Amino acid sequence: MSESSKIRKFVSDQLSVWPMAAANFRSLKNAETRKLTVGGLEVTLQHNPERIRSSAAKVDSASIKARSCFLCESNRPEEQRVLKFEGRKGRKYDICINPFPIFPNHLTIIRDRHVDQSIWHRLTDMADLAHHYTDFTVFYNGPRCGASAPDHMHFQACPRGIMPLETEVDRLIDRIATADSVPNGEEAGTVPESISKDIEYITSVQEAQLFHYKHFTRGAFVLRARTSKSLAKLFYRLLDCAPIPEGEKEPMFNLLMWYKSRKGGVRPAGNTHGISGFEYRAIVLFRGSHRSHHYFDEGPDHLTMSPGCADMAGLFIVPKKEDYDKLDVRLLTEMMQEVSVSEEVEKEILWRLTRTQRKLEVGIMSAPEIVFEIVSDGAGPQKVSYMEGKISYNGALYDELYFEARTISTMFAEPSFILHDVTIGVDFHWQRKQTQCFAGALKFIVEGGKVVAVNIIGVEDYLLSVISSEMKSTSDLNLLKAHAVISRSWVTSMIGRRKINRRSEGLKLEELNNVPSLVTHLESREENRDSGDMVKWFDHEDHKRFDVCADDHCQRYQGLTVAVGENVRKAIDATWGQVLTYDGKICDARFHKCCGGRTELFSTCWEDKDLPYLQSLPDTPGHEEGADPFCNTADAAVLSQVLNDYDLETKDFFSWKAEYSRAEISELISRRSGRMIGELKELNPLETGPSGRIKKLEVVGTAGSFVVGKELMVRKILSESHLKSSAFSIVWTKDDRLVLEGRGWGHGVGLCQIGAAVMASRGYGYDEILQHYYPGTSLERL
Template identity: 60%
Template sequence: MEDGIISKFVLDQLSVWPLAAANFRALKNVEVRNLEVNGLDVKLQHNPGRIKSSAAKVDTASLKARKCFLCADNRPSEQMKLKFEGRKDRKYDVLINPYPIFPEHLVIARDEHVPQSIWNRMVDMTDLARHYPSFTIFYNGPKCGASAPDHFHFQACPRGLMPLENDIDKNLDLVDGQSVPAGSPLEDLTSVQDASLYHYDKFTKGVFVLKARTSKSMAKLFYRLLDCLPQREDETEPMFNLLTWYKVSPSKKVSGISHGRFGEYRAVLLARDKHRSHHYFDEGPDHLTMSPGCADMGGLFIVPNADDYAKLDARLLKEMLAEVSVNADTERDIIWKLTRTQPEVQVGIMSGDEIEFEIISDGAGKQKVSYENGKISYNGTLYDELVFDAQTMSSMFAEPTFILYGVTIGVGFHWERKQVQKFAGSLKFIVDNGKVTAVNVIGVEDYLLSVISSEMKASASLEFLKAHAVISRSWLLSQIEARKSAAKEVKSSVKEDYTENGVHHYVRWYDREDHTLFDVCADDHCQRYQGLTLAIGENVRKAVDQTWGKVLMYDGKLCDARFSKSCGGMMEHFSSCWSDEDFPYLAAVPDTASENAAAVPDLTKEENAEKWIMGEIPEASESFCNTSDEKILSQVLNDYDLETKDFFRWQISYTRKGISDIIKERSGQDIGLFESMTVISRGPSGRITELLIKGSKSSMQIGKELVIRKFLSTSHLKSSAFVFKVTKSETSPEEDIITLYGAGWGHGVGLCQIGAAVMSEKGYDYSQILAHYYPGSRLVNKDRNE
């Protein structure tokens, strides 16, 4: 309670500083008039003394040219100061404003010349409010009325002088706990611990109200709000004005219980779109010298010009206010971001006879569960299932809540090893196949943040990452739906496996098997997931945030949004690779801008496929995925330095003996010496879907594309879109060279990653990229009825 000190300080200061004293005296005689603006009774103050401040140039060059009037060295010798200690050694000088708009008008400036920015300083603001409870502390963002955006400062004025503050204060008094009475302009949005956030539906767009019992939860909720405001790329924080005060009530009833002396932090944030309205720049009769800051946005409009004061009416004020505030669409977006939700996904992380873990917040350190007689043993008790709950339905991204020890990563790779991993969300232990399995129950968006960070390079461009976020989300939600509906699809199948006329027919396809006890696993089998162990790239965060809840749908169903590295210039059909069905949105479309598309011939015909693969059709080179741009390729290829860059067109050579051995090893069938290959059928991308291989001992007719790729390479052939040529050896037929010329990398169905990265680089946005690779699909957000 330091209020008395301020009054004395002001008197002392004015007694030695004639300029300030004259301005404070003049303030007593300024004209004031009332107007009603969108339901709030506001005040106009005709204050000629403020012309300098309202017309101040705050661009970087002008700021550089002038001496900073808040730096101690440049202040007038008469100016006195009080000290205020902020948190973490941040020190402030409390000064009076020599050009006042309030009878006690303070500037609280950092003792260092550091830029105006609210990051980390909200706690100083609430501390100030509590220290001076008869004052309202306010903050103008660097582009929202701060006349010294280069030198950090708050301002303060006596409580109750701003109409908006008064109306909000009155309405907050009527809130019981968090619940708002009927007819209140406050709309309950969200809360964090003891802090609540409301939208104020009066006066102007983008008004948000906060209340909290502790400064810590106030800061938490305030920064969450800030995260939901639009921010321009080149700015350091969103545009806003902020008023904060500390309300002490002699007593208050909350949910029927009376409290004695009840203190509460309160704040109102006004989200802004512009510093000044067009009226400021208008040189005609519409001109207004007004640069709205906290006072104006608080309903006390400061008008330095007599002409302006005379002509201002409610219509003009509303117009100016609407222009400098965020618009209705932006307000709707902010509210949606604050209130949006995410469905839960269950991710199987690890299994073992025992599992070591740690719940970060409980302080118990490392603990252990183990498998015992079909149950989970924990602290001497047996459980069927054990859950450590955390809040997972956050509207923002969650923080780590638990740790798992000894998680195996890189299963089956040379770099396989154990790792300590951190996770957000809840931890659940279940029994699975004679072992304990740790399952992470987490919000879908939090999950995506992690998998996209593991699977994509942090350097990938934003629109490319956004397209991927939508694909991953669509896939994930279809996994969750599939498990809920328990409608088991056949996930892989042998279609033909018989011998007829000496030819072994072998046609099969592989697809992922679903899990039964959780939705997805953490390995490459589903999507590689390591919780919050890896740093989350800024672009990944943006990509998930900006596509939150959006999925691809066709005909009311989630799309099976497949993707591969490179289509080779043309997209393939689903049935060429998996079960005998096709989807309209997985169409055979050339991977090129539509104006080049018409020239691609029918690649299921052998002569066309050959010309296409051998580069005799010039249009092929126009394909999006035909690139050797290192910057783009390194975004898509995780082990860029290790991998070959030939994927759009590639070739590989074997000796006749060599390819015979590979076929024998990979298929298990000895065909003798390889003689020839005949294409039975190709898909629309030129990928072979059925191939007859003749050998000296036997023959085989194989499909679909993955079987062909598997049998003709020691690892996997890049794709099944190929033609081949034989070069005779002079020594022996065994030494003849068989060369395969191929196109593309992977199955080629759906999105072509390299093509998509090129599209993003060329300026296409993610919705255009998705529309290109999944024609006819719709980008849907069920939550928002979009």
Template identity: 50%
Template sequence: MKEPKVHVGILFEPQIEFILLNPYHINGMEISGKQVVTYNEGRILWNGRLYDELLFEPVNEATDAFELLDVTIGINFHWERKEDQRFLGSLKIIVENKKLTGINVIHVEDYLTSVISSEMSATASLELLEAHAVISRSWLLAQIHKNKEITESQAEYSAFTQTDEELIRWYDREDHTRFDVCADDHCQRYQGITRASTEIVKQAIAATRGQVLTSDGKICDARFSKCCGGAFEEFQYCWEDTPHPYLRKQRDFRIFNPKTCDLSFEATRPGGGLPDLTDEQKAETWIRTSPPAFCNTTDKKVLSQVLNNYDQETTDFYRWKVVYTQEELSALILKRSGIDYGQIIDLVPIARGTSGRLWKLKIVGTKKTLTIGKELEIRRTLSTSHLYSSAFVVDKEDVSPEGIPARFILTGAGWGHGVGLCQIGAAVMGEQGYKYDAILLHYYIGASIEKLYD
């Protein structure tokens, strides 16, 4: 197959301002410089005329670039901010949800060069960068193929189930129907050529060009997160109930033998095996302690490879703690969910996944009781942005005679959903001498590495 192109949704605003830094083609014209497009009653207003869609194409794909102004990054995260960003490739403007959507159309390998630099530091080890190149490429192509299947079958996709007693919702890239992926953490963090890529990133992309992870003849849905907290989560506890054989439970800890790529378990050594973290008592013990794992590190050199400057604003991720007063928690849950539970009496764990992450949590209030899930819904409900993870236990303090706690203490593990590659764990493995294929096969169990195109 030929190298495909990807459509990336960058920003979603009533008005989009951008600068064509080189000559671009549109409707037989060649233009450059600053442009403004505005939403106008279901159409796009540009230079005094209305359009249904606009496509600005570079004269020279390899070098021509455009700049989008005031792009929001870290949407709904604690470090959300706006910045101007530059991109290679084409710029497509469409109408969507009574706003304009700016879409970058770009070759997969150019897209990946940015993703690797955006997701982590471009100074990371070559082995980590090569591993991330393969999983980012795999995830992207798997999503494009999945979206095509849904479109061709005209199947309805549901990420929401609700009864009087339960609200289960998950969030995935199927939210996007007019482009392949978005540019934020909802999909893969992509910021064009805003942050200059280093030679080592380009080397990692070139060395793995066209390589993907496969399982049972299909491209792997290669998910990844910042820190698994010492144990891998399984796909079905975060998204739809479709287990993947390569996204299975496992401990993020292995015998070190990079020369032979020995990936056998540490089960014969103390603490080597993974407890059944779907069991509440075992999950609580796991979360309240700090068992050894690849991602259990405070090494600033390693962390600087994975975390960009704004990610380094988060210092505690392997094990963390959040404290809420009754007033704070009840107001927060009301604001984030739109549901008035009254005063919060309890947060009751109902079901956990294989990493100890809650995928069902019962919120007990004086006015209402409801079980919510899955993991991201729980994290969104219990934080002004996103709780680090849903692997947490709850302590209540100063409970009144009426049973109303004055404070809630959430003690948790990991950062993100914990499915697939653990970026911090993979960084540690790279520093310890593991090759990129050994890193990949540690996190994607039983998968194979294949080359799709040259």
């Protein structure tokens, strides 16, 4: 007996012992129906008085809590029988008949325990059901989209080909399947010209394709897939692109799914998993609301209808006779407009599904030997090693090795490879080794007598990782958005900036071996080397064989090893592709912890050029002189967003003090500068930037004097690590102690992080924050 005939026997056995249900199934046969054409689809109206309890059901959470769950086994009618079905990972379901049917053989497939209605992790169970019962279409109503029991997980099923939209989509996909140039349908879906007004190809994942159905209801998406795995991948990606209403766990949608031969063939006996010619088909119908205004209208337009999957697929269930009689194209069109997603949301979903991102090459690690795993190939750990200027892998030598990414990411990518023993925190006290997981493609190259692992990843996926490790995910969304734009501007400007140093290709191997490591240290540039002064600044030195490295030299990047913050995800999604530009060029968007009341000029800290958007301005509302600066705050909620270890870090950043005895400071300066000065006599600021940051400082000692600059060098020689800033006044006390009274933290150029966090907390938008710190710039989408 086939699985489907087993079901039919189960239903008839059940009805023979349950008179009430049998009567309902009988009366369904005589239910009145009529047809109408709505939005280009011929739909069916079914007058079904027994459905009143479902259409008028109270599904608010208070009402749900107050009633006992009618799907739980203990509350089911005595007559109800069960056919068992086992889903994935031990999830069990009870297949039952629906005693108030809208279809012949109408089934409810109930999870054996009381857990919320949710599609997360359960799509493959649904696919298995469709695969098992090929005569049936399985469907799912989201918790606020027609599910009468949003608190108890269940699917439903009905015989194939009853719902008008299902039949229409099946016809269209059959046309596409026939037109496919390859037998397995793995090529991007070719939509024949004659049906291109009805359905449009959107994207694909492995062996699954996604289409947009253009009539009847907005937000209608069609999936076809050869395997349940690729179906699930594409489905969840689609879901990721739709908005989730406040307080809900998933977007609002209805879903129907079936499994069929691509060319109407007959299913062969036995196990057909992966049999060529069969595929899963599904329709996702995104919703804007559960009920239209007609439900609440007390006038002539009232309709007691709560659209679920059947209605959304063109089979309108109408419990009341007066509604059934008055329903016309206008009322149905109005209702569909209101319960489906808005045009704006539909556009947004389509954009998210198809948007692109620039590719970035990130140098992850460099070693004589690297152990890695490709997630999809199941081969487990493998090894590459350096040998005679090449990469040794699987017994052969290569100049370069490339492992393609599994999927193109238009939302946020999934894991594709693992690297073992990645050293993190190079040269820091917490340096250690870690196994890390990455999305995107993996490339091995040779540099400096070692193998280098390079991750080729989309800029947005990269940002998701770096911002998640840098910022608290509880941070204000506008602060995170501002940061996303700054980081994206920086990283975009790094792409392709690397000079592929032709000269180094001519170097001998021994010389290459002297290239220190993956982390190229900050390049120091010196002014007037012969003068005896020590005026230096440090800037980012470009990498030669990739765009950025994964360590603090560029931005710390640990791939998917970091926990992704939900707000970070939102911030990147909302600012996707946006960079800061000035005069059509990407800005050098520097930032620091706290300006101390006024931002600083570029030339105070780095080379002698100033940029029009990096001005020295009061960090106050409207840059008003004398007003209270944004960054002058002690608000713990705000500070903890910016200071990663808020509890451990010092909070005196707006104004601070450093104090030394004359002996202490004399020894410190000699040691930190490497110049013997004897006993310090005087510190004389020679040049100061507009924020008060000292640019050049004269150090006068009994045994020697010199001039030190710029901003960072001043901070270096006056502290064991770094002085908070070079904006300080110099006070000698009566007991011969040196007190530095300072303001701010960091170089003071560009965005002041603490000020920005305060601005966000006061309701400024990210565009306003960016305009405040980078005046005259524009936000542009690449």
